[in-house]
Amino acid sequence: LNSRMGWEVGPENLAITTGGQTAFFYLFNLLAGPQLPGSEIAFKKILLPLCPEYIGYADQGLSTGLFVACRPRIEWPQGEASRIFKYRIDFNAVRAALAVGDIAAIAVSRPTNPTGNVLTDDEVRQLADLAQQHAIPLIVDNAYGAPFPGVIFVDAQPLWAPHMILTLSLSKLGLPGTRTAIVIGPPEIASAMGSMTAITG
Numbered sequence: 001l002n003s004r005m006g007w008e009v010g011p012e013n014l015a016i017t018t019g020g021q022t023a024f025f026y027l028f029n030l031l032a033g034p035q036l037p038g039s040e041i042a043f044k045k046i047l048l049p050l051c052p053e054y055i056g057y058a059d060q061g062l063s064t065g066l067f068v069a070c071r072p073r074i075e076w077p078q079g080e081a082s083r084i085f086k087y088r089i090d091f092n093a094v095r096a097a098l099a100v101g102d103i104a105a106i107a108v109s110r111p112t113n114p115t116g117n118v119l120t121d122d123e124v125r126q127l128a129d130l131a132q133q134h135a136i137p138l139i140v141d142n143a144y145g146a147p148f149p150g151v152i153f154v155d156a157q158p159l160w161a162p163h164m165i166l167t168l169s170l171s172k173l174g175l176p177g178t179r180t181a182i183v184i185g186p187p188e189i190a191s192a193m194g195s196m197t198a199i200t201g
Helices: 020-031 091-099 121-133 187-200
Strands: 014-017 043-048 067-069 073-075 086-088 103-109 138-141 164-169 181-184
Touching: 014 020, 014 187, 020 043, 020 103, 020 138, 020 164, 020 181, 020 187, 043 091, 091 103, 091 121, 103 121, 121 138, 181 187
Parallel strands: 043 067, 043 103, 103 138, 138 164
Antiparallel strands: 014 181, 073 086, 164 181
């Protein structure tokens, strides 16, 4: 990751889990849901900035009401007659959701299963900027995407920053029985993920 992507990550930034679904179960419930007594916000949520989103997230929360989602903008790059459209993030809706103050993290999949929508590099950068402004992580599920070669067929560069959490899944490399996910994130998140994996293992 350092030599090919130019990222500055070390062992302290990495955690291994038994698959991507497990990684997201840990992440969502670690960051969101009921907070400790006396917290300013009693219940924090995960923001899905673009719907439709991966339906597998729906059952990942231990608490109801864990997710808040934003409707997309629909664009017709070649006109409506072509019947080809693209989901785009409505950043005004995302800013409004963040302004409520109860968002623990922003989460997206890139590409999204089952629509195949791939966020543009600019959309990911804007989400990363918004997450940083609100002092929350941006979680990007890259299970089917870059940096794995020959998986998606649009120009999309993976992005990582110290306030981001990126998940990669070995099962998407043509190894469907290999339920192994790699989580790249801040050291405190990687450490917590390691502890959770050790306990459940």
